[in-house]
Amino acid sequence: MQSDTAKEGGTFIERARRAQIVAAASETIAAEGFARASLTRIAARAQISKGVIFYHFGSKDELVRAVVVETYTGAGTEIAKAVEAAPDHGARLAAYIRGNLVFLADHRTEVQVLNEIFTSFRGEDGRLAYDESQLESVVAPLEAVLRAGQEAGELRAFDRRVMARTIRAAIDAVTPQLNLQPDLDVGAYADELVDTFTRATCA
């Protein structure tokens, strides 16, 4: 039997194995892409029998979701901290952008794994398991920053939804470039984006 949220459930071995399998799955996805990350390959990387995965996780679906939770936890708070430390709303937007790019640069593998899962992981019905509608939670905090800035009169009037999507898209576009060109100057890239969106949003 395995625990649901796994924070404290299960025996010592239970938790250790789950962590090991999740790590192996993450590594396999990063190294070979989601499409090639079969349970056979994941088990091989972890140097365990394939059956043990089914002992600790009910299905491949459950494993993948565990990888997402594991990888996602902590990312949001890290960026939120940077944003909240900023004084005015213009600076908050800048902090948001910079916080995101720094996170991308520091956690490229994890971000790549999440990207693989989000764009390839499909349910039985063939639809993406993590589609646009569920990514609402990613855009929402950014929209909140924009709204606050507008209400304070520091940012001009614009469609917050469109602007938030645009900024998110600009940030998300960095990952594949970083993947292709690992020595990309993320700081300079951030400066450009901050400049661009400051001009685009300020009153």
Add this chain to the structure above:
Amino acid sequence: MQSDTAKEGGTFIERARRAQIVAAASETIAAEGFARASLTRIAARAQISKGVIFYHFGSKDELVRAVVVETYTGAGTEIAKAVEAAPDHGARLAAYIRGNLVFLADHRTEVQVLNEIFTSFRGEDGRLAYDESQLESVVAPLEAVLRAGQEAGELRAFDRRVMARTIRAAIDAVTPQLNLQPDLDVGAYADELVDTFTRATCA
């Protein structure tokens, strides 16, 4: 035997079948996603035997590439026309953005198919067949527009590469939204983007 570029090669039946199979493949990808678009399903949709696909195309790989070529041809010129009709460089950028969004709205299915292929189609090595490095040709014309604008003094100094990527990302982000919310007001969305990037780029 089948032709390579297929414009005029082969018999009448040859060309008709190829077109039919490409169409069926495109429909299947649009309806069920790339991952589920197996040759069996494609053949079923076209109401032909699976073997006939291998008679006209050497492999699934070749079929998919034919879909890309088929779908891609014409898109570039359509947008280029709109861009070249614009007077000054600021207007050119606006025309580029509007041209792209109009194209997205008018050809959602085709764009969705391309998107499916670009994000899921992998070679034997497990790497994306159409990755970031091969999408250079998409960003290049936009960079040219930006460069011309800067040299004419109409656009401020900025990193053209970053700006081009950002604009492309903003445009590409529309597709999944359109998919999720088919009645999205693309005209208004285009206005917002034009406003945003005009402010961001003008001298």
Add this chain to the structure above:
DNA sequence: TAGGTTATTGACCATGCAGTCAGACACGGC
């Protein structure tokens, strides 16, 4: 209408997949 080319079928193959399971191992309490 005969004969050769072109086009098509459906059965077949090897492979890889997610998932199952009977049995074996480890190990602590009795």
Add this chain to the structure above:
DNA sequence: GCCGTGTCTGACTGCATGGTCAATAACCTA
């Protein structure tokens, strides 16, 4: 030493996949 529970293995099933192929149908020309 033995038992029971928790853990693990490796062989197995059933299925879908991309791809092959011999037989055959459709077609065109002579």
